[in-house]
Amino acid sequence: MPAARVSQRISAIAESATLAVDAKAKALKAAGRPVIGFGAGEPDFPTPGYIVQAAIEAASQPKYHRYSPAGGLPELKQAIADKTLRDSGYKAEASQVLVTNGGKQAVYNTFATLVDPGDEVIVPTPFWTTYPEAIRLAGGVPVEVFAGPEQDYLVTVEQLEAALTERTKILLFVSPSNPTGSVYSPQQVREIGLWAASKGLWVVTDEIYEHLTYDGVPFTSIATAVPELGDKVVILNGVAKTYAMTGWRVGWMIGPADVIKAATNLQSHATSNVSNIPQVAALAAVSGPLTAVDEMKVAFDRRRKAIVAGLNAIDGVECPTPKGAFYVYADVRGLLGKEFETANGTVRPQTSAELAALILDEVEVAVVPGEAFGPSGYLRLSYALGDDDLATGVARLQGFLGKAK
Known part of the structure; x- marks a missing residue:
């Protein structure tokens, strides 16, 4: 039996799911698709001058x-x-x-x-x-x-x-x-x-x-x-x-x-x-000084409230209000097993990974599934992106997920 080309230690490492989602979203954008990326935890502000x-x-x-x-x-x-x-x-x-x-x-x-x-x-x-x-x-x-x-x-x-x-x-x-x-x-x-x-x-x-x-x-x-x-x-x-x-x-x-x-x-x-x-x-x-982060916090706080309200308006989604960082962790267990109509027929995602893949394919919104962070049944969305992109992305999610049967 030939020896493995890559060590067991390194072969066992999982790719960073957050970076993988972000890379896929950026690749799709580069190909001209209007993808909204909620994947990477990266402030959309420039480094202070x-x-x-x-x-x-x-x-x-x-x-x-x-x-x-x-x-x-x-x-x-x-x-x-x-x-x-x-x-x-x-x-x-x-x-x-x-x-x-x-x-x-x-x-x-x-x-x-x-x-x-x-x-x-x-x-x-x-x-x-x-x-x-x-x-x-x-x-x-x-x-x-x-x-x-x-x-x-x-x-x-x-x-x-x-x-x-x-x-x-x-x-x-x-x-x-x-x-x-x-x-x-x-x-x-x-x-x-x-x-x-x-x-x-x-x-x-x-x-x-x-x-x-x-x-x-x-x-x-x-x-x-x-x-x-x-x-x-x-x-x-x-x-x-x-x-x-x-x-x-x-x-x-x-x-x-x-x-x-x-x-x-x-x-x-x-x-x-x-x-x-x-x-x-x-x-x-x-x-x-900390003035730069104080200014960013004003925008983050506004986006935090907007994304929590937008996600909680979707039947089957429960999103606690976070008190820090720039992420929401939405409970989507209520959507798993539901029917979604697509161009390829009816799909019933059983895991949050399947749901995240479906969301990206159907409405071009990139989110990270709970499997990257622990148990299935959740989606992480970063709100460290522009207000317009956030509003567009949440509207797409509402339009698609709201049709679950």
């Missing part, structure tokens, strides 16, 4: 044409530490910061550094698609704990306790959440953090949506709220969402010095330093 200008100026400086420290420019690492203290009240030294090629590398580095084969990581579900894949790549076992819309997609301590085993090493904690937009209250954050501390677990907290909350709901960093966690917490973050810098690829992880040193060693062999020009742009971003 002062950040772009900092990058332009950096590009002309020879010192940025050379290798720089694998862990990040020292001035950026210090600025990230300062920004973290400013925004979440968590004090860290520059030596506790690793600058990464986007948030995804921070996720990968963290689990590669903390997880040994067989270690279990509790993953509140619905989850962002990259988390379980990064855990598996490290040899770990993601343990899904599902919270449905009746819980506003928020897990409880009781659910976490039920998932705990002697192999559990890490709790992943994400608030505000991608894909659901749900936000844990300060009390819930405190309760979950104290539980994790009492069990001796590490907590890996992804805070990339920290500045995107609505209706007066506060962001609460578990690292700050639960000092009892001690040095067993790692914070993941980046500039992508707050400053509309998804393409600049600058993220970071903050953690105990020994963990950061080990993760930096890994990165020194994987990619070495993040490109210097985006690092300088990120320096301008984290050192500057």
Whole structure:
């Protein structure tokens, strides 16, 4: 029997469903089809001008044409530490910061550094698609704990306790959440953090949506709220969402010095330093004001209300109002098994994946099915797109899904 051409480890990785949907939508657009894409979590705003200008100026400086420290420019690492203290009240030294090629590398580095084969990581579900894949790549076992819309997609301590085993090493904690937009209250954050501390677990907290909350709901960093966690917490973050810098690829992880040193060693062999020009742009971003995100939030909030109202007007769709990020997570279980008339005859989608494919084929609207984030029966839609596209896309969904029998 011939040897496999691709390793089992890499063959087992699933493609990023969100990026796959976004790529298909963009390909169809390029082919001239009027596709509305609700797939990618990408602000439709340009990066603020002062950040772009900092990058332009950096590009002309020879010192940025050379290798720089694998862990990040020292001035950026210090600025990230300062920004973290400013925004979440968590004090860290520059030596506790690793600058990464986007948030995804921070996720990968963290689990590669903390997880040994067989270690279990509790993953509140619905989850962002990259988390379980990064855990598996490290040899770990993601343990899904599902919270449905009746819980506003928020897990409880009781659910976490039920998932705990002697192999559990890490709790992943994400608030505000991608894909659901749900936000844990300060009390819930405190309760979950104290539980994790009492069990001796590490907590890996992804805070990339920290500045995107609505209706007066506060962001609460578990690292700050639960000092009892001690040095067993790692914070993941980046500039992508707050400053509309998804393409600049600058993220970071903050953690105990020994963990950061080990993760930096890994990165020194994987990619070495993040490109210097985006690092300088990120320096301008984290050192500057938050006026850009405040302006974006006004638009996001308007779109949030519009998309929730539009989806809830469809029979068979239930869409909780998210309190953070820029996603809605619609419960479409009421549409599965229903009849939809198409040019090719009657179709009865049995899963949200089949429903999402049908929506794209029939009305040229791209959404991401729940299978990408956990159980079937749900659709994630990003409202980080223009108001006109959002209105057109929701109208198409209403026209098509509303005819289900």
